[in-house]
Amino acid sequence: MDDPVPVLAAPDYFLPTTIAEVGDLLIHYDGRARLLAGGQTLIPELDRPGGAPDALIDLRRIAELGRIEWRADHVEIGAMVTIAAARAELARAFPVVAACLGHVANSAVRNRATLGGSLALADPASEISTFLLAYDAEVVLAGGEVRPVDRLITGQAREPAFIRAIRLPFPAEREHVGFAEILRRRSGGRSLAMALARLDAGRARLTVSGGTCQPFRIEATDGPALLETLAARSPAFDAPSTRSWALAAARRAIATAEDAAC
Numbered sequence: 661m662d663d664p665v666p667v668l669a670a671p672d673y674f675l676p677t678t679i680a681e682v683g684d685l686l687i688h689y690d691g692r693a694r695l696l697a698g699g700q701t702l703i704p705e706l707d708r709p710g711g712a713p714d715a716l717i718d719l720r721r722i723a724e725l726g727r728i729e730w731r732a733d734h735v736e737i738g739a740m741v742t743i744a745a746a747r748a749e750l751a752r753a754f755p756v757v758a759a760c761l762g763h764v765a766n767s768a769v770r771n772r773a774t775l776g777g778s779l780a781l782a783d784p785a786s787e788i789s790t791f792l793l794a795y796d797a798e799v800v801l802a803g804g805e806v807r808p809v810d811r812l813i814t815g816q817a818r819e820p821a822f823i824r825a826i827r828l829p830f831p832a833e834r835e836h837v838g839f840a841e842i843l844r845r846r847s848g849g850r851s852l853a854m855a856l857a858r859l860d861a862g863r864a865r866l867t868v869s870g871g872t873c874q875p876f877r878i879e880a881t882d883g884p885a886l887l888e889t890l891a892a893r894s895p896a897f898d899a900p901s902t903r904s905w906a907l908a909a910a911r912r913a914i915a916t917a918e919d920a921a922c
């Protein structure tokens with residue numbers, strides 16, 4: 661007789677309406693609860709052995725997490741804003757966001773997955789992490805602490821963060837930007853490498869991601885100098901092929917930015 665299929669215990673489920681309620685639940689479950697945002701990654705994990713937490717805390721009824729607020733020198737995006745909504749709203753100040761976030765999965769995922777949830781995953785092949793790092797974003801935690809986004813991306817944070825919002829400072833009006841991504845196949849493929857270039861008078865910045873390496877930034881005086889600096893960063897990549905893809909994406913991104921300056 662075959663062994664019976666084990667029945668997984670269903671986690672406790674909560675639908676709070678305030679950040680304070682979430683904080684109390686996280687304390688009560690002491691690391692055994694998971695925050696549910698868009699659920700694109702978390703929900704499939706629940707069926708895996710050991711994947712179910714003791715509690716699920718659904719964030720969709722917390723109104724302030726779904727807002728986008730424009731301030732004098734930055735825009736603040738709530739953690740529950742979907743990728744599609746962020747892409748549409750941010751385009752007026754960050755035109756490159758249309759090309760960058762347009763590569764995220766497909767329209768069904770972009771309409772459901774959230775900016776905060778995706779950032780919390782810190783996926784190395786992430787257009788969201790690359791975009792936010794390129795623009796010196798800051799992460800606002802539920803308790804009010806503000807951290808540079810690179811601390812979350814590179815795993816420098818000592819414990820999982822409950823993200824309340826993401827702050828993006830406005831770019832200089834005179835800068836020119838380019839984004840390029842190389843995919844494993846034309847549609848729906850995993851990213852091999854991506855690059856976002858920001859060129860200004862006397863200052864050039866490049867944010868690159870490839871393979872299993874987290875996005876990183878380099879700075880130089882111009883586009884050619886950026887490529888020289890990137891070519892020397894072999895230890896940053898997990899394989900020679902990843903380095904080659906990253907260089908190819910960087911060349912395209914820089915060329916796009918330079919063409920925009922003409």
